[in-house]
Amino acid sequence: MTNETKIRFWAGLRTIGGTIITIEYGRARIVFDFGTPFLGASPLADHEVRKREPKLVHDYLKLGILPEIGGLYAGHELPRGMNHVPSERSDLETAVFISHLHLDHMSVMGLVAPSIPVYLSEESAKLYASLNEIGEGVPGNRDYQSMALHKPVRVGEIEVTALPMDHCVPGACGFHIRTPDGCVFYTGDLRFHGFDQELTKQSLSTAKAMGLDALIIEGTMLWEPDADGSMGELTGDLVLPEATELTLPSRIAAALQGSEGLAVFNVYHRNIGRLRTMVQAAREVGRTLVLEPATAYLLYKHTGLTDALVYASSGFLRQLQEEKLYDWQTTVLQQFKRISADEINLSPSGYFVQNEYRHLLELLDLNTGGGLFIHSDGTPLGSYDPSYERLLQFVERAGMSFESHRVSGHASARHLKWTVDYLDPAVLIPLHSFYPERLQPLNGVRLLPESGQTYVLKNRSLLAVQTTDFSN
Structure with missing residues (x-):
């Protein structure tokens, strides 16, 4: 060797x-x-x-x-x-x-x-x-x-x-x-x-x-x-694009202000900074942020923030009834107040609800008609994933408009x-x-x-x- x-x-x-x-x-x-x-x-x-x-x-x-x-x-x-x-x-x-x-x-x-x-x-x-x-x-x-x-x-x-x-x-x-x-x-x-x-x-x-x-x-x-096969000359500078993490909160707040119904958002769990952005955007427009339990745990664990409610979905309620909670779920219940679908449905325009794609059917319990779905670098990540088209079809069927607010990593x-x-x-x-x-x-x-x-x-x-x- x-x-x-x-x-x-x-x-x-x-x-x-x-x-x-x-x-x-x-x-x-x-x-x-x-x-x-x-x-x-x-x-x-x-x-x-x-x-x-x-x-x-x-x-x-x-x-x-x-x-x-x-x-x-x-x-x-x-x-x-x-x-x-x-x-x-x-x-x-x-x-x-x-x-x-x-x-x-x-x-x-x-x-x-x-x-x-x-x-x-x-x-x-x-x-x-x-x-x-x-x-x-x-x-x-x-x-x-x-x-x-x-x-x-x-x-x-x-x-x-x-x-x-x-x-x-x-x-x-x-x-x-x-x-x-x-x-x-x-x-x-x-x-x-x-x-x-x-x-x-x-x-x-x-x-x-x-x-x-x-x-x-x-x-x-x-x-x-390029179309002719040439690659063109690439020049370098550090001029910032319009879409940055620092401009995103105001862009999302503007989208929320333009919506009169329930607002839903989808983010990638590991993007803790994006969770902070959603907290900030909800504050700006006076909507109450609602998070799924696992997302709430990540927010609390890595930012210390607790100004959100936890969505008591049908699956989470079943766990509560059966008293089969993990330690992290117990922590969530200690740090956050719960809210049910019925409570959200009393005034949908007052809430900004987080939803993971794998839990998409939970939205069927909510009054989504006339609402807004904000996709912000969550999964499915893009059109190359067959699930992305299924997400668009679901959002349309739920009577919501779809907006993508991305910032590349x-x-x-x-x-x-x-x-x-x-x-x-x-x-x-x-x-x-x-x-x-x-x-x-x-x-x-x-x-x-x-x-x-x-x-x-x-x-x-x-x-x-x-x-x-x-x-x-």
């Missing part, structure tokens, strides 16, 4: 999410991230096909959902006949690092062998604990390690430092990775138009000062080539170009994008890596090599 820095790109090169990369030096190896992109082409995306929880590693490897990285999975979970070294027989010291808690970056982290540490930022670890309490953790029975920002974690001779990023989930970070051969900076998901936009600028400045030979950057918002194309120009790496590696070729370096070279190919970091360059070392 030679002491050189080897980098391999397993997934996420031309998809939105699902980024999985390994960096190895000697007998040390790190992995980042460990999620999956939208599984539209997989039978596991069909809710009629039951997942076999005890055999997820076995099934996901056979379906190609998990990367075939040797030494990462427990031996008893590997498919028979698959030529992989189990974790307990690997001679590599391995650790997994998760940049943030969106499923496309961490949905299969629980399937890593329990003997291998999986690191989350401290804020991510706290949020994951809450998500796990309400039943929204990922499959796999294992522990997770928290890592402090700006303090390096060593895995053999590899040093990983988490740098905070502005994103639409708490705890998001990028990773500065140092080996004896040089430095790599992985941005994770980033943006400049959220609540913590200065955080991104500060972390980029820190990464630049620490040194970087290669920049691995997400490119979600890189648009498709990702940097615009111009902001991505500004980032690349500012950091000016010797090697630029755009991924997490349908069109990574649109992003060009200022002075260095751009690498569009091949999936499964191993590259060696040497003299500020990445050279493709043939190797079998990663089978371990």
Whole structure:
């Protein structure tokens, strides 16, 4: 085993999410991230096909959902006949690092062998604990390690430092990775138009000062080539778009003021900042915020806010009657007052009610006619998901108007170009994008890596090599 820095790109090169990369030096190896992109082409995306929880590693490897990285999975979970070294027989010291808690970056982290540490930022670890309490953790029975920002974690001779990023989930970070051969900076998901936009600028400045030979950057918002096939010139600046997290509360408040009936909203649970926005918008127009119990718990746990009512849906009332409450639900009842469908129906225009897509039928108990449904980056996330069309059909059938009020969790194309120009790496590696070729370096070279190919970091360059070392 030679002491050189080897980098391999397993997934996420031309998809939105699902980024999985390994960096190895000697007998040390790190992995980042460990999620999956939208599984539209997989039978596991069909809710009629039951997942076999005890055999997820076995099934996901056979379906190609998990990367075939040797030494990462427990031996008893590997498919028979698959030529992989189990974790307990690997001679590599391995650790997994998760940049943030969106499923496309961490949905299969629980399937890593329990003997291998999986690191989350401290804020991510706290949020994951809450998500796990309400039943929204990922499959796999294992522990997770928290890592402090700006303090390096060593895995053999590899040093990983988490740098905070502005994103639409708490705890998001990028990773500065140092080996004896040089430095790599992985941005994770980033943006400049959220609540913590200065955080991104500060972390980029820190990464630049620490040194970087290669920049691995997400490119979600890189648009498709022009009609004639040309890509056009992409210039970079930090001019903010109209839709930012800071302008969103007033936009939603204006929509609420224009509605005379019940108002309903749908958000992504992990976007704690968006929950704050809904609290602010409800205050501005004098509507009472009504949250589902799990959402109320997340709001209280991570903001301390309690100025909302908890919707006593038919399912929650049944749990109350049967006295089968979880500890987190008891906390919700201690911190929030309840409200029923009948009480809301007495004056629908006075309420702003949160609803998850999976609980859509609960809206049938409410007087929704003439009301407003605000979709604000909740699930289903977009038209690529068949459930999105079903949501639109339901809203129409319920007699409500539909408005989408979005703020992307990702940097615009111009902001991505500004980032690349500012950091000016010797090697630029755009991924997490349908069109990574649109992003060009200022002075260095751009690498569009091949999936499964191993590259060696040497003299500020990445050279493709043939190797079998990663089978371990």
